[in-house]
Amino acid sequence: AQRVTQPEKLLSVFKGAPVELKCNYSYSGSPELFWYVQYSRQRLQLLLRHISRESIKGFTADLNKGETSFHLKKPFAQEEDSAMYYCALDHGSGNTGKLIFGQGTTLQVKP
């Protein structure tokens, strides 16, 4: 079955500390994976997609097919990074937009 798992509901770090938000997926084909972020009282927005191999706001994520993971990382957390982060998988064939979301991880960056 296709599934996205984010094992941590809450991740709390101090400002300047490294951050890693875990995401594992289950998918039989070639996955298209995304990270979305939702800041307080704002709508969901795209943070990055694996196919772009880009770094947004200092965040990166590498697709590891062997471990079926797509962990989100940032070397030095900032207070403004505090938000809810969702990992998502496009479960259609190709870039269909049909997303399966993980449960989400709340990142709390303390001063």
Add this chain to the structure above:
Amino acid sequence: GAVVSQHPSRVICKSGTSVKIECRSLDFQATTMFWYRQFPKKSLMLMATSNEGSKATYEQGVEKDKFLINHASLTLSTLTVTSAHPEDSSFYICSARDPGTRYEQYFGPGTRLTVT
């Protein structure tokens, strides 16, 4: 960036009535929109794909007669919850893909439905 709006932001209706939620892409045309449902403290669950000019496609387990979707124009999709019951109370979120930005998916702010 592209903007997607939803109306209303909150609605309360009585059990047995129907309620319509609108989703609009404000500055781009979207041939495809999506409807999600979010339960309290849970993740988003894809309900259906709304296709302009054709029938919506529903995810497994979602009742198409219960959740009617109409995508009559390139900027508007509507979700009608028919004969609503308290268990339909939820947060409904739509999204739209912008072909101008490599089909990036933009999300609306959501609609809180409460059925009494």
